Structure formats: structure tokens, C-alpha cells
Amino acid sequence: MTNRRRFVLPPVAWFLLPWAAVYAAFFVFPFVFSFVLAFLDYNPLNVANTRFVGTANFARLFGDPAFGGALRNTILFVVGTVPVTTALALGVAGLMRGKIPLKGAFKAALFLPSILSVVVIALLFKLFYAPGGALNQALAGFGVAGHGWLTDPRTALPAIMAMDVWAAVGYYAIVLDAARTSIPDSLYEAAELEGAGAWATFRHVTFPLLKPAIAFVLVINTIRSFQVFVEVLVMTQGGPLGSTNTLVMYLYDTAFRRLDYGYASVVAYAVFLLSGVFSIIAMRRLRPETAEGRPI
């Protein structure tokens, strides 16, 4: 069957060629450059004065309280948003089971937040959380005193987290809903016949078959959440008192405000490692079953 001559490229090579070309052309150099930066004292204004500093930047990481704070906040952010978003998305997807009037309208609404740019959403929520803003006004309606949500170090990060959950739930709900519709009704009928309640049905029918989709949602959301940045930049710039300083916010600051590209690179690779570790753990825990679980 394989009668190929030596110099003919096999199809797989052609299939991978476009990706490889784009990658080689536009990403190998920047990635290598940014990796090398971690070992340098590099300042864009003064490239000629670049010095090799070995692992000094890495060592700095360990004694840096700002990095520690950013790390802590980022992990808090990930742990606080990803499970909540996933659970809520599952819940909303479950709500849409079966025949519901206006289902299309609901799906469209769920999709709306994804259409807006993150900057616009962050700005809107900045207004929302402001002293005279909608949230405080609503609370006043219930007789509850308003609060400086974004200016209180204790509430600033949770406020941004809540916004992130709002922005992400709809999209993932649609994804999970689509995945759920692939579970054959016969299984649900069988469960009903066996007298299984809602929770048992979920645990033994829905969840195992949704594992790939849930894994997908978890991994993607985790990677994305580790890189939370634009929202922080727009709403609080890392304050108040560093309570919303995240790893990428810190990276951005270090590179573009303090002009210390080398150290910024180290922070970037810290994010890279963390995302990698978390993703691998998530993927292992949620290995798909051998049955028909279809990820999207």
C-alpha cells in the first residue's frame, strides 16, 4: 500500500505545513526571544546595554513580595471563578433541557456577553460598581448601605471575579448544553424507570458522559483565568493596596512601566508553568469515559 517514493512529502506533512510555517515565521522567534529575555537585563530604550544576568531574574522571583501577592491573587481568582462558572454553566445548561418556549431567545441572551469586548464590559462594570452606580442604587432600594466595591481592598477582587463569572457563564452554558443534547434520551428514560432522582441521574448519567465537555470547559477557562489582565487594568490597575494585582498585570507593569523586560519574562513563564500544571491535573482527573462522550 505504501509505495511512496523517498522525496514525496506524505500528506501529514502538507497538513501540518501551514501551521508550521505560521508558527515558525511568527512565533518561534518571539518565543525564543522572550525566553532568552528571562536571562537578560533588557531595556527597550537601551538595547545596546543589554547584559546577561544568568538566573538573577529567577532568584528575584522568590524574594519578591509583589510577585507573591500577585500569585496569591491570581490563584484566588482562578479557584474562585473557574469552578463557579463551570457549576453555573452546568446548571443553566440543565435548565434548558427539553422543550422550553423561547429557547432560542435564551440561548441568544446567554451568548450576548461574549460579543462585547472585555474592555467595554470592564468599563460598564466599573460604572456598575461605582458609589452612585446601579448596584449601590439597587441595594439602597432594599435599605442596604452602599459600598465602594472597587476601592475596598477586601471587595475589589471579588467584584472583578463576579464580573468574570457573568461574562463567561453564558458561553460555557451553550457549550455544555450542546454537549448534553448528545446524550441519548434512552439513558435518561432508563434512569427514570430505575427510579433515580434528579441528583442521581446527574451523577450517573449526565456527568460521566459530559466529562470531556466539562474537562474542555475547565481547562480552557483555567488557562484563560490565569492570564486575567485587561479587566484589572481597566478597573483597578492592581489596586487598591495591591489587592487586585494579578500575575499578568504585574508582568505588564514590570515590562511596560518599569522597562524591565527580563524580569517580566520570568513572570510570564511562571504563568505558563502554572497554567500547564493546572491543566494537566484537570485533564487527568476528567479523562473521558470509553462510551460516546463527545467533546465539542
Place this chain on the structure above:
Amino acid sequence: MTPRRGFLRYACLAASAAVLVAFAACGDKEKTGDDGAVVHFWQFWDLAVIQPLVDEFEAQHPDIDIEVEQLTWATGLEKIQAALASGTQPDVCELGSTWLPRFSYEGVLEDVTPVYEAERDSFLMWESALWKGRVYGLPWVQGSRALFVNRSLFRRAGLDPDQPPQTWDELLHAAEKISQLGTGIYGFGQNIGERYVLYKKFMAFAWGNGGDVFDESGEVVLNSPAVLEALEFYLKLAPYSLQEKQEVLDQYFKTGRLGMQVSGAWNLKNYKLEAPDLDYSVALVPKPAPDHGAHASFAGAEMLVVFKASPQKEAALQFARFLQAYPQAKKLSLAAGSVFPAALSAMHDPDFTTDPRVRVFVEQSLTSRTTPAHPGWIEMEEAIDRAVEESLYGRRAPRWCLDEAAREVQEIAARFQR
């Protein structure tokens, strides 16, 4: 179904090699100058505002072609950095006064000391352009901060709106009285929770009291008694203040719920458009006591620089001086509505002295200070912001905060020894 595996590798390797070769061979793109000179100018104002000035210059100098590019305030700096890193920086660039010292320190700016020597008495705001005895930038436009006073709230509180607070005690008294008018009404506005603002407001009080970050000999005096007094006074204002981001403070003032705040001239334009009936006036920032200190305030300046590596230095400098000159700076200021020329001629120009509010801003610039011209300023301002914020949030005692901040500033300064 396993095709020759090696070929995949070769394909990728070949692609990478080809690209790297192409990349190495490409080299720098040369800037094409036609017959005359092309001067690239990067700046932050709306093109509609800056284009008339450019056109005028080109009309006067037919052999020079100006290419303008607009940068955004939020991300313009990244672009400048990318350009410098790749050798594609413009010839003339607008830089904020807080940024300039770092650029001077790194040696990327053209020395314009001769211009300074010729023009020094005609302009304010040279300080940020000075580095090690030489000058590296031209002050273009500036904006100081002054005290906005809501006259209706003053009246309601039993205060005389025509006698805005002149001293710290008067300021504290007024803030207290106004905040007693009811919930949701605040006497004073204090910035909190965002970067790049707080130190501007706080330092005004420190400078007014004779304090500063560095003294003449370059010693760090951030934790001196003068500054500590200013911080303690600032904390006294806290119970009667709305502590929020700049936007919110401006908004509250606009809707008549904030008695006083130190803010900038951009509000003059905004309030005229959005709250034409607001009864307010502008006053100099209060000084510590009738016989002590000064009405100091913060002023930020937009400076014009020429990059040392520019192939069109002469034309670039010519253009920069043109922009800096009073007629052009004035046109820009009037069009933008939020800044004033750095040129002293503005002090006597009826366009800037007739409107009482505008006149106060112009007057305030005479006693305004700008941030220390230190390359590490961006980090230092962060330390100062943090110190004041920590005191405002009641986390730490003011004395401790200032000592910490002084120590950090010292550390940062030590890193910039070139």
C-alpha cells in the same frame, strides 16, 4: 497508517530555516526621504486638533514633510518602546513629564540645551527635561491642579462662596461643614484605588508645606517632618471626604454632591458641556497657614523630544520649536480645552486671563511643581501612592508609611547610577 515520519520533521525544519534566513536577510527598512526631509511625529492628541498645526508648518517649510501618528494614552508608551527596541522610533515625540527623565537617563534623547539657554525664561516646566546639567526636552503644554469649589454647597453650609479656603484650617473647616449637610454629600474628594493619581494630589500638600521627595542635594526627605505634617493633615480630611477614583469624584462634583476637590482643567470643558448650571469656582490650593508655606500644586507637562537616532535632527528640532512656540501651543490648548501652553506669554493673554476659572489655573501653574526628574520616578510614585493609601486605609501609622516609602525611594534611586 504511518507515513514516513522523518519528512514531517524536514518540512518543519525547512520552513523555519527559510524564515530565519529571510528574517536575517531582510534587515532594517530604511526610512525613505523623498527630495525633502520626512519628519515622523508621534503624539497623543486627536488628529483634528493637531493637523492644522502640522499643515501650517508644512506651508511655511515646503521642503519638510511631517508624518503624524496618534497614540492612545493607555497604550502609547508600549508602542514607543517597541519602536525604540526595533530602531523605528519617530523623529519628534510627545512624552509626559513623568516619563521624560527615564528616556534622558537611557541616552536616547537629543541634547537641546542650546534651546533651553535661549528660551529658558519664556517657558515653565523645564524641570523634567533636566538631567545631569543638560536639557533633553521642550515643554509644550501643561496642566496644573486647582481647588474646585461648589458655591451652592458653600452657601447651604453657611460659608461664603466668595471666600474659598486659603489655608489648611479653612479647608478642613469647610469640608466638615459641608459633609454635615446630609448623607451622600461630601466635603472633599480624595483619590484612592487607582494608579498615577494619588501622589499628585497629596504631594501638593507636601510641597505647600515645604516638603519634597528629594532635597537640593539629592537626599531623600520623603519622611521629613514637613511631609509628615502634610500626610497627617490629609488624614484629618478623610472623615469628611469621598474616597474614590478620579472619575467618580468628578462625577460627584458635577452633580453637586461634592463640596471641594483638587482636580484638573479638563473638568472646565466637561462641566460646561454636561452641567452648565453648576455654580462653581476655582481657587488656588490652600497653603498650610497664612504666614507659612505656599499655594503649591502638581502640574503635569507634555514635552516634545527629538530622538538622538533621528536622521532628520535639524528638521525635527525646527518642527518641535515651532510646536512649542506660543501661537501654536495656544491653538492646541484652546482646541483641546484641558491644558495650557507652557509658555509664559499665556499669563498675559486675555484668552487665558478673562475667564476667572481659567485665570486661576494659569496662576496656579506659577506655583506648581512637577515630579522629581528621576529616571526611577515611575516606581517611586508607586511607593508614595502606596504609603498614602496605606495611611488612608488606616492600615499603618503615617510615620511608618512615610519611613517605608522613603526607604523604598532610596533603594530605587540606588539602582539608577549611570
Place this chain on the structure above:
Amino acid sequence: MMRGVRFVVLAAVLVAMAYPLAWMIAISLKTADGVSLRYYGEVWQSGPFDRYFVNSFVVAAIVLAGNLLFCTMAGYAFARYRIRGGKLVFLLVLSTIMLPKQVILVPLYILMQRMGLIDTYWALTLPFLVDPFNIFLIRQYVSTIPTDCEEAARMDGAGEFTILFRVVFPMLKPVLAVVAIHTCLTNWNSFLFPFILTHSASMRTLPVGLAMLSQGAHSIDWGHLMAGAVVSALPVVAAFLVFQRRIIGGLTAGMSK
């Protein structure tokens, strides 16, 4: 009864999701002299705004086409062929998502500048033609499709390209719908790279043009910003409404047997 409760909860969710959009529109219509479309007019005239639209469309179309084509090829290859070091290469693909892109901002600019591509459509499209995330999606999906049809085609003597594009491609509609949505959305709203990699006003995309317009040094111009944001969101909303049936339908049809 349960159905009723579900409907009510879903309705509440709908309001929660749609509220900010409605608010956005409200802000964009509220001027100092009452409700008007003034901001929209001013936004449209603020610069070569129609050019921004065209640029955004062209770039989105090119990037979409590129992704649909090239990511399918790569995803299929990873799913079907055993490649030496394939797992490693695949991890390489994925790892590009895990590195914050801010760190390659300046290096990419330097590279583009040396290639002479700054301020061209190439700069706005080439680096984004093959998004590794899409490769990941397609590979996952393809690996769950049984190989029967492909084997049959191979028996009939079809070449690999034919198999991919004639046999497999049509089966990928659901995942391609997701790829299309994801690619279009990220591309349409993308700001940082288009800003850094272009200089002339005529090469700006919508997000860049809008940022120039509404973000002043000390204050945000809410009216113009929201009007711009609504204008920017309209094509996406329109596309979604038009293709919604197909997209959702495609997703569900492909999912169930």
C-alpha cells in the same frame, strides 16, 4: 410546575445577561440635551470610520478562512496520523496558549518590522491565521469520529486530500461552527496587537479607532465610547442572529446521532 420554575429562572438569567447591553445602548443615546443619536453621528465622522469597518471585516474574513482551512488540516493530522514526537508537537501547539501574549508583543513587533510588514494587512492577519486553540478543538472532535468512512474512501483509492476535504470536512460542521464563532469573536474585538502593529489611520481596525476616539488622558467619553461599542457589536449580533439557527442547529445535530 418544575417547567414553570425553570422558565422563570431562565428568564431571570436572560435579564441578567442582556441588561448590560441594554444599559450600553441607553448610555449611547443619552446626551446632555435628551435622547438622540448624536454620538453615533459623531463617532461615524470621527475619522475614517468606514475604513475601520472595512479593515475589521477584511481582516476577520481572512483570518476566519485561514483558520477554517489550516486548523482543520492540522487538527485532522494530529488526530489521525501517528507522528513521531507528535504528542510533543501537540503540546507545543497548546503551550502557545499558555504563555501570556504581552510578553511576545515587542519581539513580534521587531520581527514584523524586519520583515517590512508593519502597517499592512499582513501584520494584522498572518500571525493569527492558525490559532492553536482551534487545532485543539478540531483534533478532539475528529478523534471521536469513527474512521469507517475514511477507510472506505481509501479503499476506493481516494487520496488523503480528497478524504479530508470531501469525506471528513462535511462531518466537521459542528466543531467548525464553534471554531468560526471563537475565531471571529477574538479577532473582531482584538485591540493590542492591531494597535501596536499598525501606524496609519487607514490601517486601523474598529477597536483601535474607537479607543483613539473615546479614551482621553483623564476621562472617558462614555457617550462616544458606548455608541462606538454598539456599532462595533452590531455586525456580530447580526451575524449571530442570522446564523443562530444554523450554529445551534449544527451544534446539536452533530452531537446527537
